[in-house]
Amino acid sequence: MTEYSRMSKAELIARLQALEIRSPKETAQPSPTRQTLSNTALFDSEERLRAILDTAVEGIITIDERGIIESMNRAAEKLFGYSSEEIVGRNVSTLMPSPYREAHDGYIEKYVRTGHAKIIGIGREVIGLRKNGEVFPMDLAVSEVRLANRRLFTGFVRDITERKEAEKRLSYYAAIVESTEDAIISQDLSGIITSWNKGAENLFGYMREEAIGNPFAMLLPPDRLAEEEAILATIRKGLSVERFETVRKRKDGKPIDISVTTSPLRTPDGTIVGASKVARDITDRKRAEEKLAALAHTLAEKNKELETIVYIASHDLRSPLVNIQGFSRELSHACETLRARLNADVKEIDRVELKRLLDEDIPEALEYIQAGVTKIDSLLAGFLRYSRLGRAAMKVEKLEMNPLIDAIVQAMEFQIKHAGAKVIVSELPACSGDSTLISQVFSNLIENAVKYRSPNRPCEVQISGRVEKDTAIYSVRDNGIGIALEHQGKVFEIFHRLNPGDSEGEGLGLTITQRIMERHNGRIWVESATDKGSTFFVSLPTMPQAK
Amino acid sequence: MVMSTKGEIVILIAEDDAGHARLIEKNLSRAGLRNTIQRFEHGQAILDFLFRRGPGPHRVDDMPYLILLDIRMPQVDGVEVLRQVKADADLRRIPVIMLTTTDDPREVERCHDIGCSSYIVKPVDYEKFAEAIKSLGLYISLVQVPEVSGK
Numbered sequence: 001m002t003e004y005s006r007m008s009k010a011e012l013i014a015r016l017q018a019l020e021i022r023s024p025k026e027t028a029q030p031s032p033t034r035q036t037l038s039n040t041a042l043f044d045s046e047e048r049l050r051a052i053l054d055t056a057v058e059g060i061i062t063i064d065e066r067g068i069i070e071s072m073n074r075a076a077e078k079l080f081g082y083s084s085e086e087i088v089g090r091n092v093s094t095l096m097p098s099p100y101r102e103a104h105d106g107y108i109e110k111y112v113r114t115g116h117a118k119i120i121g122i123g124r125e126v127i128g129l130r131k132n133g134e135v136f137p138m139d140l141a142v143s144e145v146r147l148a149n150r151r152l153f154t155g156f157v158r159d160i161t162e163r164k165e166a167e168k169r170l171s172y173y174a175a176i177v178e179s180t181e182d183a184i185i186s187q188d189l190s191g192i193i194t195s196w197n198k199g200a201e202n203l204f205g206y207m208r209e210e211a212i213g214n215p216f217a218m219l220l221p222p223d224r225l226a227e228e229e230a231i232l233a234t235i236r237k238g239l240s241v242e243r244f245e246t247v248r249k250r251k252d253g254k255p256i257d258i259s260v261t262t263s264p265l266r267t268p269d270g271t272i273v274g275a276s277k278v279a280r281d282i283t284d285r286k287r288a289e290e291k292l293a294a295l296a297h298t299l300a301e302k303n304k305e306l307e308t309i310v311y312i313a314s315h316d317l318r319s320p321l322v323n324i325q326g327f328s329r330e331l332s333h334a335c336e337t338l339r340a341r342l343n344a345d346v347k348e349i350d351r352v353e354l355k356r357l358l359d360e361d362i363p364e365a366l367e368y369i370q371a372g373v374t375k376i377d378s379l380l381a382g383f384l385r386y387s388r389l390g391r392a393a394m395k396v397e398k399l400e401m402n403p404l405i406d407a408i409v410q411a412m413e414f415q416i417k418h419a420g421a422k423v424i425v426s427e428l429p430a431c432s433g434d435s436t437l438i439s440q441v442f443s444n445l446i447e448n449a450v451k452y453r454s455p456n457r458p459c460e461v462q463i464s465g466r467v468e469k470d471t472a473i474y475s476v477r478d479n480g481i482g483i484a485l486e487h488q489g490k491v492f493e494i495f496h497r498l499n500p501g502d503s504e505g506e507g508l509g510l511t512i513t514q515r516i517m518e519r520h521n522g523r524i525w526v527e528s529a530t531d532k533g534s535t536f537f538v539s540l541p542t543m544p545q546a547k
Numbered sequence: 548m549v550m551s552t553k554g555e556i557v558i559l560i561a562e563d564d565a566g567h568a569r570l571i572e573k574n575l576s577r578a579g580l581r582n583t584i585q586r587f588e589h590g591q592a593i594l595d596f597l598f599r600r601g602p603g604p605h606r607v608d609d610m611p612y613l614i615l616l617d618i619r620m621p622q623v624d625g626v627e628v629l630r631q632v633k634a635d636a637d638l639r640r641i642p643v644i645m646l647t648t649t650d651d652p653r654e655v656e657r658c659h660d661i662g663c664s665s666y667i668v669k670p671v672d673y674e675k676f677a678e679a680i681k682s683l684g685l686y687i688s689l690v691q692v693p694e695v696s697g698k
Contacts, residue, residue, distance in 0.1 A: 322567060
């Protein structure tokens with residue numbers, strides 16, 4: 001048996017050719033006439049061959065020129081579900097589903113006539129039909145066996161259902177890998193890329209053929225080279241690195257935020273041969289996180305600002321209240337004194353004291369009380385103005401700044417002339433904003449520049465502007481008294497006033513200006529030096545922005 | 548350093564609210580104090596006086612002073628005046644009493660840290676205000692104030 005098992009298919013066929021293949025029935029009933037010595041030897045060899053055929057893994061079926069089945073081995077019986085007794089003598093097309101069944105006789109006939117083989121000596125995948133009606137994929141190789149007076153065809157059949165299933169599963173997985181948005185990459189242990197899906201092409205910008213065979217390190221920004229070494233070290237230990245958030249470099253050089261899970265790739269015996277990587281673009285999430293953090297920061301700032309406003313407001317409202325309360329009491333004192341004096345003997349009236357009460361103390365008290373009421377009223381009006389600003393609707397449009405500033409300067413002509421000031425306006429870029437509010441900003445800045453002029457030199461105000469990217473930056477520069485460094489932060493504080501005694505106003509101008517800028521997504525800041533002058537900068541978007 | 552009660556203490560008030568200053572004066576006088584009171588409208592003015600700068604009045608050598616400082620004043624506020632006074636080797640001996648409309652504990656603590664002698668909240672309630680000033684008057688009449696010389 002071992003002798004035969006080593007035979008090639010061709011040798012086996014040659015041996016078969018030497019035999020007259022008979023049906024098992026015939027084999028089971030050997031003719032007594034063949035009971036010669038040589039016949040016995042032949043019979044032995046025939047038996048051995050049959051044993052071999054029956055123990056073969058492949059199904060072996062023999063048919064004649066008409067397609068009639070002459071024999072079938074055990075494997076074929078098992079494969080198709082027929083016993084030899086049932087099938088021998090029937091057309092081999094019985095083992096084929098439509099439409100092959102109908103076409104089969106034609107194939108044989110054509111081959112016998114023309115010698116053109118479609119299958120003989122080649123082997124191909126075909127569909128088989130079992131007795132129970134089931135169809136299955138099979139590998140079929142057909143050999144022609146020429147005997148003295150006729151020819152036979154031997155079919156070697158193998159069920160490839162499992163292989164087909166495996167192939168299907170593989171292509172299914174391959175389809176999943178190809179259709180996912182995630183980048184799925186594999187690499188060997190030296191870091192060379194061995195596979196690269198569509199998602200990887202999209203994420204990193206390298207085509208499959210540009211990536212495979214190259215080191216994974218080509219995706220690393222220079223400051224992250226060590227990262228991948230650490231990951232590979234973990235992989236060699238058989239461990240995964242999950243959802244590692246990092247930055248990689250695209251083909252175009254742009255950095256990209258990704259989350260990547262790296263797992264070891266093992267052969268069936270468990271040897272680690274490389275790593276698989278599933279990487280996901282988290283740029284949007286990162287951006288959202290950053291936006292959220294910025295928002296939280298702004299909110300915290302706003303909250304602090306609000307606290308400051310409440311603190312200042314409570315203090316500033318309290319001051320006039322102390323006066324109102326205090327001087328009311330002083331009035332009461334004066335009344336009591338007056339009453340006491342009037343109730344006393346008229347002759348004793350101290351005219352000087354009464355005169356002082358009526359001409360000095362009482363008017364003074366009344367004056368302070370009235371001033372206190374006026375102060376509270378103006379503070380409350382300021383608050384109202386400030387809060388209204390946050391609610392007023394804005395009409396953002398393109399603003400030509402030169403006409404806008406000219407109008408402001410014209411409206412302030414008297415003030416400017418009175419102060420002996422000169423306002424110089426350069427060519428200004430356009431911006432986008434609400435014309436009323438932006439006018440308010442600049443009129444406030446120009447007013448301040450004139451108001452805080454230096455007594456030592458003629459007041460000069462310069463207004464100029466430039467564009468940086470999508471932002472217009474304007475400056476209002478004066479040569480006035482300036483603001484000491486330690487007060488520069490306070491100038492935007494609500495009700496903060498530089499020189500309350502010297503100038504009018506409620507200390508709300510710059511606070512409101514800053515608020516207007518915030519609503520425009522713009523900014524205002526100051527550079528100043530004591531006794532040299534101040535420059536207020538205002539930045540505004542050149543194009544309207546979506547809020 | 549010579550401790551002396553011989554000279555009448557001069558009370559320096561830095562208070563931007565004229566009404567408050569006036570009320571303090573009136574109540575100090577009602578409490579029986581006859582001390583000279585000098586008022587400054589803002590922090591810079593009292594600093595100029597103490598450090599003898601600018602054209603205004605300057606402090607006099609060997610005169611005992613006591614300072615009442617409002618915390619919230621424009622530009623140079625009371626805390627800044629306190630800081631500069633306490634940082635000066637000579638002036639640091641002058642007692643400084645802070646006056647404020649708020650009793651924000653952080654503010655109180657800060658002033659004590661810098662070295663103020665006392666801290667008075669100006670209450671809206673006038674009786675309390677008068678009371679506070681009266682005890683201040685008492686304090687002033689009892690305290691021994693060093694004369695300050697130096698530059």
